[in-house]
Amino acid sequence: MYPTSPIISAKALTRTYSPGTSTIIGINEINLEVFPGQIVVLKGNSGSGKSTLLSLIAGLDHPTRGELTVANHDLKTATPTALTRYRRDVVGMVFQSFNLLPTLNVLENVCLPGLLAGHPDSRVRAKANELLEWLELKSRLHHRPSELSGGEMQRTAIARALINDPTLILADEPTGNLDSCNGKIVIDLLVDLNRHQGRTVIIATHSKLADPYATLQIYLRDGTITKKTCQR
Amino acid sequence: MPKVALFLRLFSWFSIRHMLKHRGRTITVLVGIALGAAVFTSIRLSIHASLDSFSKSMNSISGRTDWTVVRPGGRVSDTLVGLLLRHPCVRAASPILSTYVKPVQKEAEPFLLVGVDPIMDRSLRSWQIDRLNKEDAGLWLDLLKYPYTMFIGHPLSRQFELAAGDFLTLEHTFRKSDFRVLGKLAPEGPAIVEGGRIAITDIATFQEFTNLHGLIDRIDLRLRPAVSENDLEGIRRLLPEGVFLQSPTETRKSGQQMIQAYQLNLSILSFVSLFVGMFLVYSIVALNAASRRHELAILRSIGASSHLLFLLFLSEGLFLGVAGWLMAIPISSFLVKYLLYGVSKTISVLFVRVHVENLVLSGWEILLSFGITVFISALSAYHPARKAMHVDPKEVLSISRQEKILKKSPFQLAVIGFFFIFFVWPLSRLPVISGFPLAGYVAIFLLLTGFSFLSPWGLHAMGNFFALFLGRLGGEPARLAGLYVRDSGSRTSISVGALITAVALYTALVIMVHSFRETVEIWVNQTISGDLFLRPKMADINHHRDPLPPEVIRTIKNIKAPVDLVPYRRFYLNYDEALYQFEAMDFQNFARYGKFFWIKGNPSQSLPKLIEGEGVLVSEVFASQTGLTVGDFYQSRIEGAALQLPILGVIRDYRTQGGDLSIILLDIFSRK
Numbered sequence: 001m002y003p004t005s006p007i008i009s010a011k012a013l014t015r016t017y018s019p020g021t022s023t024i025i026g027i028n029e030i031n032l033e034v035f036p037g038q039i040v041v042l043k044g045n046s047g048s049g050k051s052t053l054l055s056l057i058a059g060l061d062h063p064t065r066g067e068l069t070v071a072n073h074d075l076k077t078a079t080p081t082a083l084t085r086y087r088r089d090v091v092g093m094v095f096q097s098f099n100l101l102p103t104l105n106v107l108e109n110v111c112l113p114g115l116l117a118g119h120p121d122s123r124v125r126a127k128a129n130e131l132l133e134w135l136e137l138k139s140r141l142h143h144r145p146s147e148l149s150g151g152e153m154q155r156t157a158i159a160r161a162l163i164n165d166p167t168l169i170l171a172d173e174p175t176g177n178l179d180s181c182n183g184k185i186v187i188d189l190l191v192d193l194n195r196h197q198g199r200t201v202i203i204a205t206h207s208k209l210a211d212p213y214a215t216l217q218i219y220l221r222d223g224t225i226t227k228k229t230c231q232r
Numbered sequence: 233m234p235k236v237a238l239f240l241r242l243f244s245w246f247s248i249r250h251m252l253k254h255r256g257r258t259i260t261v262l263v264g265i266a267l268g269a270a271v272f273t274s275i276r277l278s279i280h281a282s283l284d285s286f287s288k289s290m291n292s293i294s295g296r297t298d299w300t301v302v303r304p305g306g307r308v309s310d311t312l313v314g315l316l317l318r319h320p321c322v323r324a325a326s327p328i329l330s331t332y333v334k335p336v337q338k339e340a341e342p343f344l345l346v347g348v349d350p351i352m353d354r355s356l357r358s359w360q361i362d363r364l365n366k367e368d369a370g371l372w373l374d375l376l377k378y379p380y381t382m383f384i385g386h387p388l389s390r391q392f393e394l395a396a397g398d399f400l401t402l403e404h405t406f407r408k409s410d411f412r413v414l415g416k417l418a419p420e421g422p423a424i425v426e427g428g429r430i431a432i433t434d435i436a437t438f439q440e441f442t443n444l445h446g447l448i449d450r451i452d453l454r455l456r457p458a459v460s461e462n463d464l465e466g467i468r469r470l471l472p473e474g475v476f477l478q479s480p481t482e483t484r485k486s487g488q489q490m491i492q493a494y495q496l497n498l499s500i501l502s503f504v505s506l507f508v509g510m511f512l513v514y515s516i517v518a519l520n521a522a523s524r525r526h527e528l529a530i531l532r533s534i535g536a537s538s539h540l541l542f543l544l545f546l547s548e549g550l551f552l553g554v555a556g557w558l559m560a561i562p563i564s565s566f567l568v569k570y571l572l573y574g575v576s577k578t579i580s581v582l583f584v585r586v587h588v589e590n591l592v593l594s595g596w597e598i599l600l601s602f603g604i605t606v607f608i609s610a611l612s613a614y615h616p617a618r619k620a621m622h623v624d625p626k627e628v629l630s631i632s633r634q635e636k637i638l639k640k641s642p643f644q645l646a647v648i649g650f651f652f653i654f655f656v657w658p659l660s661r662l663p664v665i666s667g668f669p670l671a672g673y674v675a676i677f678l679l680l681t682g683f684s685f686l687s688p689w690g691l692h693a694m695g696n697f698f699a700l701f702l703g704r705l706g707g708e709p710a711r712l713a714g715l716y717v718r719d720s721g722s723r724t725s726i727s728v729g730a731l732i733t734a735v736a737l738y739t740a741l742v743i744m745v746h747s748f749r750e751t752v753e754i755w756v757n758q759t760i761s762g763d764l765f766l767r768p769k770m771a772d773i774n775h776h777r778d779p780l781p782p783e784v785i786r787t788i789k790n791i792k793a794p795v796d797l798v799p800y801r802r803f804y805l806n807y808d809e810a811l812y813q814f815e816a817m818d819f820q821n822f823a824r825y826g827k828f829f830w831i832k833g834n835p836s837q838s839l840p841k842l843i844e845g846e847g848v849l850v851s852e853v854f855a856s857q858t859g860l861t862v863g864d865f866y867q868s869r870i871e872g873a874a875l876q877l878p879i880l881g882v883i884r885d886y887r888t889q890g891g892d893l894s895i896i897l898l899d900i901f902s903r904k
C-alpha cells in the first residue's frame with residue numbers, strides 16, 4: 001500500500017516497570033509498522049499503554065526489550081545525547097496538558113526548541129511568526145501561557161512542535177483538556193499537517209474526533225495490540 | 233546562535249523570571265548570603281587594617297635600624313651608647329625611650345611620648361618638622377637647648393588645639409610637667425605611628441620626667457654594610473650580661489604572628505557565616521528544582537540536554553552568590569566601621585597595640601571574599617543541580633507514576649548527628665599542628681552539622697508534641713499547624729539548620745570581638761580577690777614597665793592595719809618568636825586569696841615549692857606554643873637575672889599572650 005519503507009518499525013517492543021518487587025506491564029510484545037504520511041490513532045482504555053508507546057516513539061523513554069527504529073534512528077541503543085538530538089530534530093510533541101513553560105511568553109515558547117537546536121535567531125523568529133500567524137495567535141505573541149485559553153495554549157504547543165520541521169508529530173490526548181469546539185480545531189490542524197504537509201501523525205486519544213481521518217487505528221489493551229484497522 | 237548567548241537567554245527566561253516571580257523568597261536568600269559575605273569581608277578587612285597598621289608602624293618606627301640592643305624585662309644603661317659607637321662596624325647608634333602619657337585636665341586617651349637624642353636619631357629615622365622655613369632650620373636643635381619642649385603630631389595639635397609656643401601638662405607615674413610645643417611633625421616617617429598621636433622630646437627631658445636617670449629602653453643600631461657574623465659577635469661581646477642584640481624584624485614578626493593567629497580564628501568563624509548563606513542557597517535551589525520538575529521534563533522533551541539543566545541550576549547558585557556579594561558591599565561598609573573599632577581594640581588589649589585610623593581596602597581581601605562567596609553558593613547549588621539533571625523527560629506525559637521516594641528517616645539523620653557530636657569533644661582535645669588548630673576547626677564544623685542533622689528529628693518530636701498541645705488549645709486548625717511542622721520534613725529542617733548555624737556564629741563572633749576582651753580584662757582583675765589593687769598610672773598600656781615608686785612601696789609596707797599584701801610584677805618578654813608575659817608574685821599570700829585552675833601538675837605538692845621560689849607555673853597557651861610542660865625547665869633572662877626553674881604546673885589563663893607565673897618576686901626586688 002505504501003511503497004516506501006516504514007518510518008516507525010517496532011518488533012516485540014516491551015516496556016515494563018518494576019517499582020519494588022512487582023512488575024507492571026506498560027506495553028508488551030508490540031509489533032508495529034507506520035509508513036510516512038500515515039495518520040495513526042491509538043485507542044484503548046486508561047492504563048492500556050498508549051502513553052507508554054508514545055513515549056518510546058518520542059524518545060522520552062527506553063524500551064525494556066524488543067526493537068524500535070524511527071526515521072532510521074535505532075532508539076533501543078541510542079545514547080542519551082543522541083536521544084536528546086532526536087527529540088529536538090525528528091519529533092514534535094503535543095500533550096494533553098499543553099506543557100508550555102510558564103515563565104516564557106508564546107513567542108519564546110515556540111522559539112525555544114529552534115534555539116536549542118542551534119538555528120540562527122532570526123530564522124527561528126521568522127518561522128515562529130509564520131506559524132503563529134497561521135494558528136491565529138498573532139495578537140498573543142507576548143502573552144504568558146497563564147493568560148491564554150486552553151485552545152490558544154494547545155495551538156501554541158502545536159506551533160512549538162512544528163518549529164524544527166519534524167517528520168513525526170506525536171499527540172498524547174491533545175483534546176483531553178479542551179471543549180469539543182476547540183478539540184475539533186486541534187484535530188483539524190493535525191489532519192491538515194498530515195494532508196497538506198505530508199507529516200506522519202500519531203494521536204493517542206479517547207475521543208472519536210480523529211477517527212474519520214485515521215489511516216490506521218490501533219486498539220490497545222493491557223499493553224498489547226488487540227486490533228488494527230487500516231482505512232483507505 | 234552561539235552557545236553562551238543561548239544559555240544566558242534561557243537563564244534569563246527560565247531562572248531569572250522565576251526568581252522575580254518569587255521575589256520574597258529570593259530576597260530572603262540574597263539577604264542571607266549578603267549578611268554572611270558582609271560579616272566575612274568586614275572581619276577580614278578590619279583585621280587586615282590592624283595588621284597593616286601594625287606593620288607600617290613597626291617599619292616606620294624602626295626606620296633604618298639593623299639591630300636593637302635590649303635588656304629583656306628591663307632597661308639599658310645609656311653609657312652603652314658611647315661604647316657601641318666606638319665599635320668600627322657601628323655606623324650610628326641612637327638611644328630611645330618611649331611611654332604613653334596623658335594630658336592632665338583633659339579627658340583624653342593617652343598618647344605616645346618618644347625620647348630621643350635629636351642629633352643621633354637623624355641617621356636612623358627621618359623625623360620631619362611641618363612647614364619648616366629657612367630661618368627655622370635650628371628649630372630641631374631647640375629640643376636639645378630647651379628642656380621640656382616637644383614636637384607633636386598633627387592629630388594631637390588638632391585635638392588639644394595646640395600651636396607652637398603653647399603648653400601642655402603631661403602626667404606620668406612620677407610627676408606632672410608642662411611641655412612647650414615647638415612645632416608640628418609632618419605626617420610621614422615615624423610620625424605616622426599611632427595614627428600620628430605621637431610627641432617627641434629630648435632624651436634628657438624624658439629621663440627626668442620619668443625618673444629614669446641613666447636608663448633607656450633600647451639602643452637602635454645602624455651598621456656598616458657587609459657586617460659579618462664575626463663582627464656581630466664582637467658587638468655582642470661589648471654588651472653586659474643580660475643585654476642582647478635583637479633584630480627589629482623579629483619583633484615585628486612576633487607581633488604579626490599574634491595578629492595573624494587571631495585573624496585565622498576570626499576568619500574561620502566568619503567563614504561559618506557564609507554557611508548560613510550556603511544553607512539558604514541549597515534550600516532555594518533544591519526547592520526550585522523540586523517544584524519545577526515538570527518544567528524540567530518539558531525542557532528535556534523539547535531537546536534541552538541534561539547538561540544544560542545542570543548548568544541552569546548551578547548558575548542559579550552562582551547568580552545568587554554574585555548578587556548576594558554585591559548586596560554585601562553596602563552592608564560591609566556599614567559593618568566594617570563598627571568592627572574596625574572592636575577588632576583593633578581587642579587586638580590592642582590582647583596582643584599588640586594597634587591604632588587604626590582608616591580602612592585599607594585590600595584588593596586581595598575583596599577578591600577572596602568574592603571568590604569564596606560565589607564558590608560556596610555554586611557548591612551548595614551543585615547537589616540540587618545534579619538532581620535537576622536527572623529529571624526523567626518522560627515526566628512530561630501524564631503517565632501514572634509510582635515514584636519510590638528514598639529518604640532517610642529523621643531518626644537515621646539524628647543518629648548521624650549524634651555520631652558527629654560525639655566526636656567533637658575528643659577532636660577539640662587534639663594538639664595543634666604547626667600553629668594551625670585543624671582538629672579544632674573540624675570539631676566546630678561537626679558541631680554545627682551534627683546539630684543540623686538533629687533538627688529533622690527534633691522538629692518531628694516537637695511537631696508531635698505541639699500538635700497535641702495546640703490541638704487542645706486552639707482546635708483543629710492549630711493541630712494541623714503543629715502537624716505541618718512535623719511533616720514538612722527537610723525543608724523546615726534546613727531553615728532550622730541555617731538558624732542554628734547563624735545563632736552559633738553570631739554568638740561566637742561577638743565573643744571573639746567583644747566580650748572576649750572584656751572577659752579577659754575582668755578575669756585578669758579577679759584571679760585574685762583583693763579589696764584594693766594598686767598600680768602605676770597607665771600600667772596596662774605601658775606594659776607594666778614602671779613599677780610603683782619606692783616611696784609608695786615604703787608607705788604601704790608601713791601600714792599598721794592588718795593588711796595582707798600580694799606584691800606583683802609583670803614583664804613582657806618573648807620566647808623565641810612567641811611573646812608572653814612573665815608574672816611574679818608573692819605566692820604565700822596569693823594562695824590565700826586567689827586560685828588557679830590547674831590543667832597539669834599537682835597543686836598540693838607544688839605549692840610549697842612555688843612559695844619557696846623553686847618553680848614556675850605556665851599557662852596552657854604558653855605550654856602549647858613552646859612545647860614546654862610539667863617536668864621541663866623554664867629558662868629566661870629578666871632584668872639581667874638568669875632564671876632556670878622547673879615547670880611545676882600548667883594552668884588555665886585566658887590571655888592569648890601566654891602567662892608565666894612564679895614566686896621569685898622577692899628575689900628580684902632585693903636585687904634591684
Ligand SMILES: Nc1ncnc2c1ncn2[C@@H]1O[C@H](COP(=O)(O)OP(=O)(O)OP(=O)(O)O)[C@@H](O)[C@H]1O
Pocket residue numbers: 017018019024025026027044045046047048049050051052053630631632633634
Ligand atoms: N513510571 C511508571 N511506573 C510504574 N508503572 C507505570 C509507570 N508508567 C506507566 N506505568 C503503568 O503502565 C501502564 C500503562 O500506562 P499508560 O500511561 O501508558 O496508559 P494510557 O493508556 O496512556 O492510560 P491513559 O488513557 O489513562 O492515559 C499503567 O498500568 C501504568 O500504571
Ligand SMILES: [Mg+2]
Pocket residue numbers: 050051052172173630631
Ligand atoms: Mg496516557
